[in-house]
Amino acid sequence: MGGTTAQEILSSIPSSQIAAIIRPAAGRMITDIVKEIREGVSAYNLPPDDEVTQTLISSVERAVRRFIDGKDTPRTDGRTDDDWFRRIGRKEFYAGRSMDSVQSAVRIGTRVAWRHLWRAGMGKGVPSTTFNVLADALFHYGDELASAAIAGHTEAQNKADSAVERVRQRLVRMIIADPPISPQTIEQLAADAEWQVPDSIALVAVEQRPGQLPFHASAFGPDVLADPDHAEPCLVISDPARSLRGLRRELRGRAAAVGPQVPMEQAVKSFQCARRALELAHRGVLPSGDVIDCSEHLPTLAMYADEFVLTKLTERAFRPFSDLTTRQRDRLSGTLRAWLDACGGVNDVAARLEVHPQTVRYRMNQIANLLGGKLDDPGERFLLDMALRAVEVPGSDSPDIRP
Numbered sequence: 001m002g003g004t005t006a007q008e009i010l011s012s013i014p015s016s017q018i019a020a021i022i023r024p025a026a027g028r029m030i031t032d033i034v035k036e037i038r039e040g041v042s043a044y045n046l047p048p049d050d051e052v053t054q055t056l057i058s059s060v061e062r063a064v065r066r067f068i069d070g071k072d073t074p075r076t077d078g079r080t081d082d083d084w085f086r087r088i089g090r091k092e093f094y095a096g097r098s099m100d101s102v103q104s105a106v107r108i109g110t111r112v113a114w115r116h117l118w119r120a121g122m123g124k125g126v127p128s129t130t131f132n133v134l135a136d137a138l139f140h141y142g143d144e145l146a147s148a149a150i151a152g153h154t155e156a157q158n159k160a161d162s163a164v165e166r167v168r169q170r171l172v173r174m175i176i177a178d179p180p181i182s183p184q185t186i187e188q189l190a191a192d193a194e195w196q197v198p199d200s201i202a203l204v205a206v207e208q209r210p211g212q213l214p215f216h217a218s219a220f221g222p223d224v225l226a227d228p229d230h231a232e233p234c235l236v237i238s239d240p241a242r243s244l245r246g247l248r249r250e251l252r253g254r255a256a257a258v259g260p261q262v263p264m265e266q267a268v269k270s271f272q273c274a275r276r277a278l279e280l281a282h283r284g285v286l287p288s289g290d291v292i293d294c295s296e297h298l299p300t301l302a303m304y305a306d307e308f309v310l311t312k313l314t315e316r317a318f319r320p321f322s323d324l325t326t327r328q329r330d331r332l333s334g335t336l337r338a339w340l341d342a343c344g345g346v347n348d349v350a351a352r353l354e355v356h357p358q359t360v361r362y363r364m365n366q367i368a369n370l371l372g373g374k375l376d377d378p379g380e381r382f383l384l385d386m387a388l389r390a391v392e393v394p395g396s397d398s399p400d401i402r403p
Helices: 006-010 015-021 023-040 051-069 081-094 100-123 128-160 163-175 183-192 240-250 264-283 298-303 307-321 326-341 346-353 357-371 378-392
Strands: 202-206 225-227 234-237 256-258 291-293
Touching: 006 128, 015 023, 015 100, 023 051, 023 100, 051 081, 051 100, 051 128, 081 100, 081 128, 100 128, 163 183, 163 225, 163 234, 183 264, 202 264, 234 240, 234 264, 240 256, 240 291, 256 264, 264 291, 264 298, 298 378, 307 326, 307 357, 307 378, 326 346, 326 357, 326 378, 346 357
Parallel strands: 256 291
Antiparallel strands: 202 234, 202 256, 225 234
8 A cells, every 4th residue: 555654644643642542542442433333334233243243343453453553563374454354355245245334334433433532632631733643643544444445355356256256156057957967077167166076965045136236156165156146046065054054144134045965966956945945935835034944844845846736635635624614614623733733632632722621522523523534544644634734834825724
């Protein structure tokens, strides 16, 4: 960076004055800067234990300590605080944000810091000439921090546009091709993409809402392949259990679903399952959330694999109830649901429904008469259970017979 630096400007103030003005105010200054940035910049207004908040706190501490102590020397790993703020810029890019949030944070931080320095200096009787130098140094310093972050943001953007990233995106499309691409071809392209082919993978389907910026392929690290430009954006991961926490962090604000872990040749099946999970979540069949793990919802996914068959199944299961009133159907189907859940225990059913056990016996006799002995057949009980589960789900197209 050319021109006079903040530290060069600050060097004209005796170190004793700096110690008297800045050091006593540092702790409260850091706390207030973090507080006002979180209040003033929506991207950083997250829970205290969130990684973004922790990074903000670390960044403010580094910035204040560096202003007090002078330009830092490299640590044992060779990195400086300039490297830290370049990293902040890269993280902003990977999170899909422009530099507006960082620049707003720097402006707020500079303003709060000046307020603390003014109060501390006035209390110590610091001359106006020293205040002028402090203000000049502080605003130069804010520009330096912003410039380092912008440089990191630009570096990340250039990397995302690199040839390797394009090869990695092409590899994703080959992995989910149907019919599958040969393992030899996958291996060759994986070498060019600098990606180690694992024994098994899981596909992640990512929702792309209208007007939403695409996520960035580099945000997930070298072990994860990403194709944000696909008509249906997706990721390829090798270890869902290990990756879920990072996915939730990087995909914050986007709906996504992790398909089952499969051999490479079944990748398209994992992707189809993940896409189906997203669709069912939109309809309320599966619980909506940031990242859906398909492995936790396999029974529901199996039920809804063929909705025509599921609809016919529910129609058949509830045909004996068709001549009843809506109220009678609701009461009996609710009792049957509780009876199946309780494995036929009358007292348990009564407790669940908050009715007398004799009421349960009466209703179950009605159900048994309507079903004509089906309750004694394990296969029929299984189908009844499935049908009841289907009609309990919001967004289902099954007959309107809800417990």
